[in-house]
Amino acid sequence: MAPKRVEMMAETRAKLINAARAAFASKGFAESSMDDLTAQAGLTRGALYHHFGDKKGLLEAVIAQVDGEMTARLAAIMDAAPTTWDAFVDESIAYIEMATEPEIQRIMLLDGPAVLGDPSQWPGQNSCIRSTQRSLELLMEEGVIREVDAPATSRLINGALLSAALWIAHAEDPESTSRMAVDSFVVLVSGLLKTPR
Template identity: 65%
Template sequence: MAAKRRAQMVEETRAKLIQAARQAFAAKGYAASSMDDLTAEAGLTRGALYHNFGDKKGLLQAVVDQMDAEMLVRMRAARDKAGNTWQGFMDESIAYMEMALEPEIQRIMLLDGPAVLGDPSQWPNQNACLRTTMETIQGLIDEGTVRPVDAEAAARLLNGAALNAALWIAAADEPRAVFERVVDVFRSLAEGLLRSGSH
């Protein structure tokens, strides 16, 4: 019983630190967020932070992971509302780019995340995303919607286009205007994969 309670306390501590960090990183940015303020906000010590996440960068990674999981749920919801697999794939990709308009996602996932954690296309979650996209494209090839192309190459190119669009939107002076521009072009690029008469 004691071990179960201890595990629950560890989970609560992690959750408090992630929540405090997420609020601080969204409001002030990663660089300006003080670890002392953050731990005080969570009612915890700096030791708890280092014990659970190693350092500030480890804490940012945990925040990014949490936000990424939430974004994935939203993207899947957009996909699942569509009438067919192709439309679902388009809606999911556009939902991802549209999230780049949200200040918290802009700052943490698309500005500070890449600056601190490196190239987002190399983040662990991107492998899962790439695999899913590849499976979707292969399914679309198998059903005859998409021309018989290399599914991995198509997945890497489309995921790269969506990621670069999101990074551009997040860094733009007029994010909404950039979003409007990229959506049409992304659709045109993706539709180049369709068999003639498929859409």
Template identity: 45%
Template sequence: MIGIRFVCEYCREFAVTQVRQSRASMIEATRAKLISAARSAFAEHGYAQAAMDELTAQAGLTRGALYHHFGGKPGLLAAVVAQMDEEMDQRLELVLRGHADPWEGFLAYCRAYLAMAQEAEIRRIVLQDARSVLTGTDQGQQHQQCIAFIAGFLQQLIDEGIIVNASAAALARLLNGCLIEAAFWIAEEGAPPERLSEALQALELMLQGWKAA
């Protein structure tokens, strides 16, 4: 027979587990509320003009909650940018995988990234506010993950003889730097549409030189 002590121990462990899960869910929900409110405020007003008291009130929380979970306004911006980066990566991967021809998928991936620079939310938060507020260490992990993904796909193109035989790691860093700088340029001064057209033309010229003979 199952002893009373065993039943009590089981109930106690179950209760502790439930409390931990409940606490983790509450923390996740609080962070999600703050990130959502901050994302809306940063998109509408910009990082500098977004007031923390108004932002936390919109989330139904206090400024203390913001500091507890993110350490301050810059940490909250970093969390918003991380969320947006992940969404951008998902969109870009869908573009890449949506082409049967790997080369055409690669070109579409690069074009789509540059086109995102004209989207108001991405332009303001990712390409302007994050650039002026966050340091390289704030976005280091996302940056390295992006480069690793690009390098992996470039290695596939090299292995299939589609592009010249070169270091995929070096090409990935070169391409990533070019795309980021072009996106910054597109996003400046209200993102005039001709900048996207000019950047796309320059991209095509550069990448044509990568194709295998």
């Protein structure tokens, strides 16, 4: 494929994703019409069908973009932490707190599950579980936490984090719910430590 054509296709995809992301965040998936999305992007419905198949395919692309940004933010938080334990806890707390952000709440935690089903089955979850497992393995190597089954424990931790995020997104007071979730999560994972901090 000619480089110019590839560039034009990427530009078209980006326009549609950006328009959809703004609409989904402000109006929600159900209230965002394909005609409005394509008009906002200055494109036709045909372009949407060609690149994404339908509105659901467009939501999947928006979720992938938001998920990638969340992952990058969490990686930066881990990199800034002074210890492996702090990186593990800080990343987890940041993920819980992201559930209070309106765009993440609406797209990732309310509309995403309603349209695409169980978020624990989304492609991004496997990378989250692998990341948690690597953290646990490193913490065991450093002698910071007790010996645990890393694959099983990483799934339990990720399940707790996802459940907390969904709880926060549906709560009447997300900020207060987030604080409760963070406090409880810290108590929960502190049980892994060999020596209490």
